Amino acid sequence: MTPDLLLVLALLVAVVVLFGIGRPRLDVVALLAIVAFPLTGVLSVPETLAGFADPNVILIAALFVVGEGLSRTGVTYRLGDWLAAKSGSSRTRLIVLLMVTVAGLGAVMSSTGVVAIFIPVVMSLASRLGMSPRRLMMPLSMAALISGMLTLIATAPNLVVDAELARQGADGFGFFSVTPFGLVILALGIGYALFAQRFLGGVEADETGSARDSFDDLFARYGVDRRAGRYRVEPGSPLIGATIPAVDFGTTGAFILGIERKRFWRRTTFLIAPDTSVRRGDTLILDLAPDAPTLGRLGLDYVGTSDRVFDDHARQLGVVEIVVPPDSPLVGRAVGDLRLRPTHDVTVLGMRQGGRAPESDFADRRLRAGAALLVAGDWEAIRRLGDATRDFVALAPPSESDESAPAAARAPFALLSLALMIVLMVTGVVPNVIAALIAALLMGAFRAIDMASAYRAIHWPTLLLIAGMLPFAEALKATGGIDLAVGGLTAAFGGAGPYAMLAVLFAATAIIGLFVSNTATAVLMAPVAIAAAGAMGVSPYPFAMTVMLAASAAFVTPVSSPVNMLVMEPGRYRFGDFVRIGAPFTVIVLMVSVLLVPVLLPFHP
Template structure:
């Protein structure tokens, strides 16, 4: 009933809006619609800046509001869902996950430490070059997710404060968007605007010369500014920090000794055919199921578990049991289980299958004040929380899952490595602080590293040659990744960062609405009357600064969606080539260094780097000015007016 009333109310409001519009002159209607779109855009910016509502939810609300005003039809407002660039971005997430699963990404961290040792300048240079190279062919968000634990590990081993390294990681990830056409979504948005204006699109490496210049300046700047954000005391504390911990250290620190067991389900067991949720093993018998060893296609694999996991005969259960040995024997007898040999403490000898990681709650996490039972952590993430670090010690309690989470808590999670790695994309509530050193030898598809590199090379060759469209090249690479077992379908679907895609789709209608209501033409006319006499360099500077200003509030993708058509329209009206102006939009939107809210790349490093809002302002403003100078110097050389 409530939904019917909402639908009727929506229809009545829309009818009233159209009746009012029908009474107004055409010119006033046009400006009225422009004002409506502008107010909606302002509302979106305000909602983004407060960060009280998820950005993808705001994007969906924006689409709904634009349709209700009648400025765009449902087909126009939802056209982003059929945009090839959206599909391309999703496919690049899958390519990035393939590189993680095959161990290529983590081999890079070993290489960096081997070459750079403990020299902070060499480490910064190698991190930035590695991130820029990897980010040139995959999502910068994915690159940062890969490199956060790598950078934390390097900081721990080298004795360099993590603040020195995390900001260069962020800057390099943003600059990586200037390396190739497919490196970041704004580039694809700009290219789409050129295509929409019936102008020949940029090539795969069109942006690369400017990107190399910006990267060089960024490297020099990060070396000079590397000590700006840390005090001498912080630097000294970092040098005294212990070496990177292993799983055996986590077992000791969290007091897990003696709690791990293996047991096989025998014929007639009451567990057979039952799901984990229906058995209530944790609440009634104090047993945590960490994973299941199960035979598939003549080999034994570790099955991640959640509440819906169903037990079958001959499953070998990996169990966490904190009570007495007598209680454990009683549990085995009651459930017709046979104990199996367990070598090493708490699955430490099964490190290739069973992993651990420490997870810190982010300041804006929605999990504070909730218990682990309320969160249902295992059902959401296929992992079990086996310890909580609170007030500088492991929390000792009879019922860990009834403890309410506090601000300073660090959670120790256990399960398969694939599920642990996927936690890196859960940026709203927590971040993986560090992987134990044991992970360096672990990758779920490590034997497929060479095929993964070959598949990546095939995609790049296809994109550079232009034999097929970029989205088809990425699709071919994803299919090859699947055929060569670099990634499975479950991991592929989970690797796609859906909120980012929805955000992009939700902001696309604003560019179309501003164009349809005359907003872009109006801005172009205003700029034409005020800027034309100053020459192309001043216009180029204005476009860059406009992108930087809008980028303080909106994501770089949303900024490109709004500014790219304006920049191209201005260039055509002034009689200039559209390419330098379109390229400046691509460069400026990737150079969004000033605030931590305009890109997931920056948001992800705030907590692990220990940064404040002003840290980004302090580093971001000078760097933005330097990138502007590089843009003014190089863009006209490669793309004459």
């Protein structure tokens, strides 16, 4: 063992220890490793920074953007709505549909994002069915982890292992190469979850609740009438061709909540952007009385009420409270003169002053310091209020903001972009990274996502972690560490045959994954697995596939994967709950992998 190898192993042990104690952050540890390699002379600066040029780092970043596009357009939330409708009152059906839905969605977008989206959905379903969230949060995290076994792009470790195959001169895996194994494990996972959830305990109808206001709370506090009218734009209306800011409702204070317009084969309600133009035949949703004198002048025909429009369109339309500070220039001005619609794309629904809401029209009321206003607009406008001006302070948005979908009208285009990406990846017409970049660009072109949201969607710590851990594989290879590990494994288990080696590789990957992220584990174990296959004279594919499956089998501890950490608090789990439920299932996945992988990926093709 050379001094350079000892130095690399010492760095690796230090990184693993820091990963285990969780301080500093994982991405900071990766950056420390990047700095350490050139300083110790083990790797040159270009070799150390080569991870940032790895195509898979760009691919993962693009997939974060695609996943955010699906969230912003409401595709993921509509799946949650469908789940609630289909599960009915059956707990068994709920768990089955939940796991299938989460696994399917996680196969094409970030599993961490999927879990974050579904946590409020699961909490709501648990409350409706009178069951503890503890019985659902663990199946949720299990399904998210299994989703990494369904497609090549489902999780970063898959891409890391595939890239290592390419670096070793072998053909990579196909888009669906891992799918047969994942489907079998998903079926077993559903059965196991149905059996194990009864051991999670928890008081029925237990729920964590929320300290945040809802739409109901805010409307009640401000005494806002939630009814809205639907008004058809008649031929000859002066509104035809006018943009939304140009529409003048006089002194009524009315504003447009949404527009119903025939799109494709059905009528769609969508929120208005400032550049939206009114068309003949549109149906406007207004907070305007049906007997208002403005109707005749504007050529609007009242066609009925649109009750609970905020609830029906809560994914797009939001409300928030804003407070007027003492030094605000708004102090002393009348509410009707604020002109928040042209400046901030929001409209005042109600006000509170002196601790109560006025019983009559508040348009002429002058604001005092500390006055609060309830304003409405699309969720993007609501978010911009937080840092828009010193004139007012925006309070925390209501709980409905967690499921906002500001680009819901673009959902068909987001699905089209996703479908094109999958087709390109499956057919191999272009490299996977180009296919993902095309999909991300289409998401932007179709306005399913904007640049600010795209940059926010990228989980930069994950990219830094991957780029920071990739030099370890190169360093171990350059200093003989890979050869040493392979020699030790072959000497200890090579005589037992390739099946025993698969079991050892799976176990080693899963054990390392208890303390190190699954991405970092894949970076370390992929070259060992491929080299071990070469030493035994067998195909590298079953060995590489086993590492891929084991890297996603992070069921045993809450620190093994971010999805486990996400469900820990809402599920009120302890560390031992994951060990008790996750360890037996990990053994099941090990057995299935060792027995099934060589059947579909033979040792001697």
